[in-house]
Amino acid sequence: MKRLYVLALLAFLAEASFAQVIIHPDPYVAGLVEAxxxxxxxxxxxxxxxxxxxxxxxxxxxxxxxxxxxxxxxxxxxxxxxxxxxxxxxxxxxxxxxxxxxxxxxxxxxxxxxxxxxxxxxxxxxxxxxxxxxxxxxxxxxxxxxxxxxxxxxxxxxxxxxxxxxxxxxxxxxxxxxxxxxxxxxxxxxxxxxxxxxxxxxxxxxxxxxxxxxxxxxxxxxxxxxxxxxxxxxxxxxxxxxxxxxxxxxxxxxxxxxxxxxxxxxxxxxxxxxxxxxxxxxxxxxxxxxxxxxxxxxxxxxxxxxxxxxxxxxxxxxxxxxxxxxxxxxxxxxxxxxxxxxxxxxxxxxxxxxxxxxxAPPPPQKAGLWARGLSVDTRLVWEPPAAGADRVAGYYVLVRDTTSPVWEKKIFVGNVTEYTLKGVSKDDNFFGLQSVDAAGHESRILFMKPIFR
Ligand SMILES: [Zn+2]
Structure with a gap:
């Protein structure tokens, strides 16, 4: 039983091939919810x-x-x-x-x-x-x-x-x-x-x-x-x-x-x-x-x-x-x-x-999926939000299969303005992006549309 569980987990990790974030609820927000x-x-x-x-x-x-x-x-x-x-x-x-x-x-x-x-x-x-x-x-x-x-x-x-x-x-x-x-x-x-x-x-x-x-x-x-x-x-x-x-x-x-x-x-x-x-x-x-x-x-x-x-x-x-x-x-x-x-x-x-x-900080701006040229990787680019950029601790990249109704993967990529998902096909997935502050409050989700600049 236990072994099966481990195998299943390994299979999942192998498929995911990148780290999922673990999100800790903010006790301040939890306190307000409680009230x-x-x-x-x-x-x-x-x-x-x-x-x-x-x-x-x-x-x-x-x-x-x-x-x-x-x-x-x-x-x-x-x-x-x-x-x-x-x-x-x-x-x-x-x-x-x-x-x-x-x-x-x-x-x-x-x-x-x-x-x-x-x-x-x-x-x-x-x-x-x-x-x-x-x-x-x-x-x-x-x-x-x-x-x-x-x-x-x-x-x-x-x-x-x-x-x-x-x-x-x-x-x-x-x-x-x-x-x-x-x-x-x-x-x-x-x-x-x-x-x-x-x-x-x-x-x-x-x-x-x-x-x-x-x-x-x-x-x-x-x-x-x-x-x-x-x-x-x-x-x-x-x-x-x-x-x-x-x-x-x-x-x-x-x-x-x-x-x-x-x-x-x-x-x-x-x-x-x-x-x-x-x-x-x-x-x-x-x-x-x-x-x-x-x-x-x-x-x-x-x-x-x-x-x-x-x-x-x-x-x-x-x-x-x-x-x-x-x-x-x-x-x-x-x-x-x-x-x-x-x-x-x-x-x-x-x-x-x-x-x-x-x-949360506002979402990033000028965000999109790099679509000039064919590649087996997926490259996402963006700029920090115009306001509240000082509150940004980093960004979450969201990924899901095209047939999935909800986001399946949430990856913290650090305080950067571009990220490449190696070997992840842009033809087979949808991508989203959020900014996030140090306490884990996420902005609204931007859907990554192709950009050709
Ligand atoms: Zn009514």
Missing amino acids: VSADSVEASVRRLAAFGTRHTLSETDSETEGIGAARRWIRRTLERYAEAGGGRMEVAFDEFPYRADGRRIDRDVVMKNVVARLPGTDPNDDRVFIVSGHYDSRVSDIRNATDYAPGASDDASGTAAVMELARVLAGERFPATLIFMTVPGEEQGLIGARHFAEKADSLGWNVAGMITLDIVGNTLGDNGTKDNRTIRLFSEGVPVTETERDAGLRRAVGGENDSPARQFARYLKEVGERYAPLMRVKLIYRRDRFLRGGDHIPFSEHGFAAVRMTEPNEAFTRQHQDVRTEDGIAYGDVPDAVDFAYIANVARVNLAGLVNLAL
Whole structure:
């Protein structure tokens, strides 16, 4: 038995033929992950459900009912977290008028995103990472703005997770900027998120990653499966904003499975599972579920790497339903049906990924795979990041077989600006690159495209 194991290991090493890195989790990040509280998440979900409805066109004058009271409560709570964290986190409404559109919005309305921004400490590091949930809710009839619509999983769960990240991180300092956002109008056409994505684009922000947490609370699916260990992560393959030239290159050498969104998803899986080992991040290689959309889509449309997280087994009896019992089946998105410990674990996965990114140096630049001339070796070249290069301790080269869905090898190559993989065919593999600091925080992954300079 033992001998077999050794042989298998030797075979693996022989095949790998280069060293894999051993990654030690950073105790600082682990401590923050530990600070996420299921009780705090539960309190937020129950409070949000208690506003009766959070329909986008519901009451805004009451202090106890409707979307107005809900967003003011979210804002006050985030302001309290900001104050407890020393006042660096900025909390504000991002408000805008929205005209009746003859579809799901039948009168003019003022929409208010609630945005908590934790500014980066490095003025030269312009990376912004956004995590978002939608605070509006609905019942069966999308136009009904008065009936009880607790929206506990859709999407008080995501809203509560975002708020919990803000609570834990408000007092921390990272080189890059983090934005904790909750938005309205998702059910009416991704309105709040679309406004923010347009704004980010028009202001020229470097949104290096965006995650929407939407329906992350139910762990019992309509298929009878109970799973509180898996989170699905949706990412699109070919970017909407791909140019003709990029498309030509992609058809020639592959890369349809290597969009920035997909690299972001692989990153969140690796780092999320590193710090929340009970959880499995299940990559889904499509933009969203059938007949559904989410707040990541407007960000994708503006060329940002944007992904969606959703519970593992759909419970359609819970989503977008009047709260009722029919033929012995309980319908409705009520707080008692969501799993608060699970939402906290989803928050932990996100916290690990976002903090690791915000601490990491930016990725290298002008990176590519040397494609001039034929060779049995693979030569990768790059330049250090324009900002934060002083924090770079070195680089990871990532390698995988062309048919593998995830990176298979991660090689630390030192603080260099080129690396040759001897005898490794560029025809048979895909390559990625990350910068990494001395504490092991990796940047986002660059997919290595051919360069001919
Ligand atoms: Zn939703």
